[in-house]
Amino acid sequence: MNSPVPALLDNGLLEAVSQGRHHDPHSVLGIHPAGKGRWSIRTRRPLATTVTAVFDSGRHLRLEHVHAGIWEGSFSGSRGPYRIDTTYDDAPVFRADDPYRHTPTIGELDLHLIREGRHEDLWRVLGSHVRTSDHSAGTSFAVWAPNAQAVRVVGDFNAWDGQGHAMRSMGSSGIWELFIPAIDDGTCYKYEILGPDGQWREKADPMARRAETPPATASVVTASSYRWGDTAWLAQRAKDRPVNLPMSVYEVHFGSWREGLSYREAADPLIEHVTSLGFTHIEFMPLAEHPFGPSWGYQVTGYYAPTSRFGSPDDLRYLIDRLHQAGIGVIMDWVPGHFPRDAFALARFDGSALYEHPDPRRGEHKDWGTLIFDYGRNEVRNFLVANALYWFDEFHVDGLRVDAVASMLYLDYSRNDGEWTPNIHGGRENLEAIHFLQEVNATCYKKFPGISMIAEESTSFPGVTAPTDRAGLGFGFKWNMGWMNDTLEYIKRDPIHRPYHQGELSFSFVYAFSENFILPISHDEVVHGKGTLLDRMPGDHWSQLSTMRAYLAYMWGHPGKQLLFMGQEFGQYSEWTEAHSLDWWLLEREPHRRLQDFVGSLNATYRKNTPLWARDNDHTAFSRIGAPHWDPSVLAFTRRDWDGNTVAVVCNFSGSALRHHALDLPQAGVWREILNTDAAEYGGAGLGNMGMVVAQDGGRAEMVIPALSTVWLRHEPQARIPSPTSG
Template sequence: MSETVGVYSLFTEFDISLFRSGKHFKLYEKLGSHCLTHEGERGVYFAVWAPNAQAVSVIGNFNGWNSTSHHLHVRWDSSGIWEGFIPGLESGEVYKYHILSNTGEILQKADPFALCNETPPRTASVVANTWYEWDDTSWMQNRKATNALDRPFSVYEMHIGSWARDAEEPDRFLSYREIADRLVPYIKEMGFTHVEFMPVMEHPYYPSWGYQITGYFAASSRYGSAQDLMFLIEQLHQNDIGVILDWVPSHFPGDAHGLYRFDGSHLFEHEDPRKGYHPDWKSYIFNYGRNEVRSFLISNAFFWLERYHIDGLRVDAVASMLYLDYSREEGQWEPNIYGGRENLEAVHFFREFNEAVYSHFPDVQTIAEESTSWPGVTTPTFSNGLGFGMKWMMGWMHDTLNYFKEDPINRKYHHQHMTFATVYGFHENFMLPLSHDEVVYGKQSMIYKMPGDEWQKFANLRALYLYMYTFIGTKLLFMGGEFAQTAEWNVNQSLDWHLTQYAPHSGMQKFVKALNALYRSEPALYEKGFSNEGFQWIELGDQENSIFVYLRRGHDEENDVLVVVNLTPVLREYRMAVPSPGTWQVILNSDDLKFYGSGSQQGNVESDAISWMNFDNSIQVNLPPLGGLVLKRV
């Protein structure tokens, strides 16, 4: 054993006990590389979990990548942790672990707990720290109210590498700090309450969009340092904008330097390929039944919430984790102990994850991307639920887009696609997503999903957005959708910002800004967003005219908001019921000229004592073609 590696440990016996029982949720404070002073000498302490290794050494530029000079010591307690202190090293040192497995296999692995990795395609880890002098105290102290389920929650989903590029160097990524200069004022101007970043964790394959992660604790160095990302988050917080991260505990790639067969054994992934290999993504599935793996994953969630002040985690591909037969044919999966297809280990993991997150960070949100009818995704764990804060409403998204793709002349035959969501819409705390997945792989951009000529396409999309923002649940819109990007999303280039100089696109942008302002200013649109007390159909059966009328309610009846949407290209005089007598004012018209509408007008309208649709009062309004009105009693 080399004398240049000192015997030293950050672990206590209690740490080891927690780790082995799956209850250590801050492993990043122990495992990985840490600059410190030991016996008067500055250097770096290394610790790595490799229980099936014969030997582990640290290799890097500092020793010419010599695997024999700096061997780590294995702990005596059978934890499988190798550790040691190397004097003279400092932040910025590039390294990997050289692992000799029990079977004699030689592996060179990046540090699973590295706080920084080399910029791809290079794959080594870099000694770094996450120290940052935060200046977002006001946000952190008050975000509980902003992040609450009865507050407006309007999310702008984006991919950092393709949101914008330098006009003079279109192949160059903007840094986190350069993004901050452009993004923060834009989001503030547009009125979104939150930004959701697609995965920022280090991933070697850029076209994976960040979903094939090798460095779970490292912000991608393509865009700068950890502190640069923290600056971006801080700037958003200083402008009262929350930050959600995409988090991927569902699978990881098989890159030679990554987690796969880390110590020559199936350490992080399940050894049974029926549980450990994902046929769709050609990647590997975490072993949720292994205590140390659960500690790794929950520690990773804690890391981003604690060190980066993240306000929420959107958990990717939850359905793929919950079902043993996900994307598998008969004979390719094994039932659980009760003969079912539920992955009981993953269910236990989600419950433990949500309990741990909400107990330590009660003012954040966890959001499940879950596409099935699994019961109780957002039900508390004490009521046998999974414990998430919100769930993506994938059924609403599919039904709504299928409806809007139809030529208006055919929409009367698909009327139920627009009304069905309220049959199940209050079973969960739903978020309405129009996400990145809907504008790739030949699905077309949002604007080109719409039928008709140019004007009709834009009118249809404005009507869709109005319906989305005034319907139940919280909201998510993918970048580019707010100004009707015409091309599908391309991860290798910037959004087509030049389109905003043209009236149809600038009109759409102004309309989304108006929708965010409406959503944030009208309590009826968010106070009871997950309750049937907050929504009432006034007219849901007029399929001949493709008209929908509904009421949104908050805590105060005076704030009730009435919404009517006409999804045919016909200007109509239309009588509809109102819940109470008085004067009703149009507070938003999707057909306004400033939004590139046709300019149809509807001023204040006094109710008539004419019984209509089981209500005592009604009003006569001019409905815009392919448009909608939002009204409020004055």
């Protein structure tokens, strides 16, 4: 039809393109104007015997070998879609689409937003995406690697030889792009990156939305077909303010809750368990992909990929959807503070310090042997902000608990003098990290009203939950680590010594309203030789269980929301390990079964009584009580809602029952006993107040406070005071 024309390209250029080490292979390969109405087609087909371009119109163009496996031909007339027919010795004709005939799948606006660090839908343009391009089905690939000399896609589709699938540089954006026809969902791939040092590195896709199951490390092309059923849940969530709602969180390490369950298999038993216990939310320890199981997910290599250990991304969507339909919120642990050094992942991604800060005094985490993100770089900050949005958008999570915020806030965190550099004002605050946290919080709340951003922050940094427009960090909640540390110190003491340390139990009231707090008894408190929560309690088994119930009721009555790690609800004795399931067999023993029943009653009573949660962040809704005399083993306070309803929380952490304890309650009348941790049904001694306490004019009441117990009393102004009975 048309004769091939002599190649006009330099052999060195052709060799670079053939070997997949040229930054713009599309400038050579594919279809190009040849002048005077003619077009040239070039393709890479090493070792081929014949190569022919076959147009959709039926036209055939025979190509000739030019150099280094590059074939070329030209023709006159209009251009159009074509495929390449190739023959090899003793083999049939192989027809395939040519990646290099396709136009870019990423637009100029996307590139601009990426450069500016403002692309809130970053995962929709970077990474791998099954799509149709120029009438061909396949997968587009896009990756940020600004310091690379060349980037190639390798995978099971090309026998992990990327020479024929080099990507094109999209200029100053640092983005590399390639559409590869005929690649579909389930294809494994990585990027081969030629760094500025001349070394090739094989890297998993930072934006991959699925990964191979560890210890394999490839990224996996994925396409979701899941159809959500939680529309009503999301609509209601958008109207809510979590700080004014009940929140009790059940923290779960998915792999060891019940070992061996997939995301889908866990849905029914997890819903049944959490519903029976009355928790409002589940918090999953990190489910983003991580190579090392004993890291519990806190050393992430795939920020956009749910771990494949338990199923596909759609399987996780199914689990979250089911939880929502059962009325249970989902919080996910998120780790933007550091990432591991694994060679296949983010570390020195394009041969240079890219995601990590280049100065080791700011870019290396000494405690954990990990790397710290460069929060001052637009593209890195964008990667993390978009990742938070991704979990809300794609997986409908209701909150992110941000791990290790303190390590992000301070440049001298866990560093000695001379091991850190001050900020531009000479201070120790990491200004870039602070700006990032403000941006991610403000952006998430703007796009997803009703969600919760939660800080694990262990210092006295001011304004963690203050709005960003008031110079706060903008979180919705902060873990109250001070409360946790103080009260665990108190509760492990023998009751005879507790009167001298009541400050450990009550000091939190001084600052309880300075932030929106969550009181956490988390996984960190039941590992590394600390034992379990029940194991902290002194005395015999009965005393331990009694103290456990009293402590939990004090915790649930204290201002703030609550979080309890799995296994503590039934009094697990053995220290938690990620290697095997919880000791569910303990529920065959009545004392442990009763403890679990108590936690269910605790949550149910908490949720029914608005004074215990409606004004958690309002100091005027809280009062200490204790007159006419203060007993150092008794801690008592009241909580009020907006309608004047009042609940009194009275704790006795001594080993002796107080049978005629005088207490000045804020109002006269009947105070109904709505919770007594010493009730016989929970395994207690059964001491109580016959269901109520009566306060005389002025509020003076006399009541029984059992040993090692907490009693909740609700004021009922309309209730009739019972007449005294004759003996």
